[in-house]
Amino acid sequence: MKTDVLVIGGGIAGAATAYYLATEGVDVTLVEADDLNTQASGANAGSIHVQIQHPEFVSLGPDWARAYGPTLRLLIESQQMWLGLGAELGVDLDVSLGGGLLVATTPEQMRQIEAKAKIERSFGVPIEILDRDSLRILAPYLAETAIGAGFCPIEGKANPLKATPAFAAAAERRGASMLTRTRILGLEPTSGGYRVRTGERTIEARRIVNAAGAAAADIAAMLGIPIALQGVPLQVTVTEPVAPLIPHLVYSAAGKLSLKQAHNGSCLIGGGWHARRLADGRLVTNPAHLAGNMTNAANLVPTLGQARAVRSWTATVNGTEDWRPIIGEVPGHKGFFLSLFPWVGFSAGPITARLTADMILGRQPRLPLNGVSALF
Numbered sequence: 001m002k003t004d005v006l007v008i009g010g011g012i013a014g015a016a017t018a019y020y021l022a023t024e025g026v027d028v029t030l031v032e033a034d035d036l037n038t039q040a041s042g043a044n045a046g047s048i049h050v051q052i053q054h055p056e057f058v059s060l061g062p063d064w065a066r067a068y069g070p071t072l073r074l075l076i077e078s079q080q081m082w083l084g085l086g087a088e089l090g091v092d093l094d095v096s097l098g099g100g101l102l103v104a105t106t107p108e109q110m111r112q113i114e115a116k117a118k119i120e121r122s123f124g125v126p127i128e129i130l131d132r133d134s135l136r137i138l139a140p141y142l143a144e145t146a147i148g149a150g151f152c153p154i155e156g157k158a159n160p161l162k163a164t165p166a167f168a169a170a171a172e173r174r175g176a177s178m179l180t181r182t183r184i185l186g187l188e189p190t191s192g193g194y195r196v197r198t199g200e201r202t203i204e205a206r207r208i209v210n211a212a213g214a215a216a217a218d219i220a221a222m223l224g225i226p227i228a229l230q231g232v233p234l235q236v237t238v239t240e241p242v243a244p245l246i247p248h249l250v251y252s253a254a255g256k257l258s259l260k261q262a263h264n265g266s267c268l269i270g271g272g273w274h275a276r277r278l279a280d281g282r283l284v285t286n287p288a289h290l291a292g293n294m295t296n297a298a299n300l301v302p303t304l305g306q307a308r309a310v311r312s313w314t315a316t317v318n319g320t321e322d323w324r325p326i327i328g329e330v331p332g333h334k335g336f337f338l339s340l341f342p343w344v345g346f347s348a349g350p351i352t353a354r355l356t357a358d359m360i361l362g363r364q365p366r367l368p369l370n371g372v373s374a375l376f
């Protein structure tokens with residue numbers, strides 16, 4: 001089998017890259033080891049993030065935040081893309097961008113939020129600082145202990161169960177081929193591109209897009225390319241439905257938390273709590289982290305103290321130490337592209353794919369990647 005571009009990975013990065021390429025008439029085949037959307041892209045918490053995550057601001061510091069700043073432009077652009085994606089793909093993706101609230105309960109947390117907002121604003125992220133009274137008006141569901149917040153009015157949520165399948169279906173309608181349950185086992189360069197070995201077939205591709213998420217380093221290693229990306233097991237929890245209460249994406253400055261309410265009233269509670277990986281590779285929920293996560297949620301939104309958790313699940317996120325994306329053609333490996341956005345790759349999926357497609361099409365990427373992608 002022959003193809004011009006072979007995309008490895010049927011998560012949001014791969015499916016959206018296949019969509020943008022097929023839309024431009026490129027002969028593209030996507031290969032997915034399992035079924036589409038079965039890993040991080042279908043199991044994440046659905047937050048559309050734009051701001052810098054507070055725990056990392058505190059642990060990595062303001063110098064790191066300033067260095068990361070140019071990456072925020074990608075998240076802003078991606079948020080803009082999310083606004084129009086449902087209409088473009090012909091599927092309601094449950095996009096709701098009512099704003100993200102980073103809530104403080106101590107003056108020290110407020111100072112950190114203000115310092116972070118100053119850096120974020122210098123890169124174009126809209127952040128308003130709310131005092132106790134304005135916060136109470138905007139978010140009466142919060143605990144009395146909340147003394148203020150940083151509010152990013154463009155953040156929100158989308159449905160991870162719908163977004164990647166919608167990209168994949170639209171890519172197929174435009175002529176992309178999808179090979180699911182097909183694992184890439186080997187890759188080698190040829191005079192005209194790459195030879196790709198799966199269990200059942202050999203595929204000749206002129207160009208490759210490595211969009212294998214948490215497994216991207218294993219794929220790159222097949223060509224002897226080291227990339228500093230690790231898989232990190234995370235967990236998320238959903239509660240039984242409660243009355244409509246929370247129109248925002250809520251974060252806590254006191255500890256790891258992301259919280260939002262779905263259309264059906266269930267609350268999704270996450271924020272980067274680690275799951276456990278067993279010796280045989282299976283992921284299981286860490287009960288202590290589940291308790292910590294639920295406590296953080298109930299401390300900020302007291303009503304949730306009464307809501308029962310109905311399910312927790314785990315998945316592996318693609319993580320890099322400095323949080324920078326890795327997007328572009330690998331120097332010295334003509335035609336081999338990486339399409340990887342760590343930690344918040346659901347939010348950034350549309351722009352990650354668009355930039356990858358731009359480069360494959362031989363165009364200037366629509367946003368500069370110097371100082372953003374770890375490759376440049």
Ligand SMILES: Cc1cc2nc3c(=O)[nH]c(=O)nc-3n(C[C@H](O)[C@H](O)[C@H](O)COP(=O)(O)OP(=O)(O)OC[C@H]3O[C@@H](n4cnc5c(N)ncnc54)[C@H](O)[C@@H]3O)c2cc1C
Pocket residue numbers: 008009010011012013014031032033034035036037038039040041042043044045046047048049182183184185211212213214215216219234235236270314315316317318339340341342343344345346347348
């Ligand atoms: C629990 C959790 C919560 C999260 N919450 C959020 C959130 O709220 N907001 C946000 O923006 N981000 C969130 N993230 C991060 C986000 O989900 C990921 O960054 C993003 O989905 C990565 O997309 P991807 O397409 O690169 O990778 P994936 O979705 O992991 O897709 C990669 C695909 O490659 C396939 N693959 C791997 N190896 C091979 C091979 N050898 N051959 C063929 N196929 C292969 C895999 O099967 C997989 O389907 C969360 C992540 C997790 C785990």
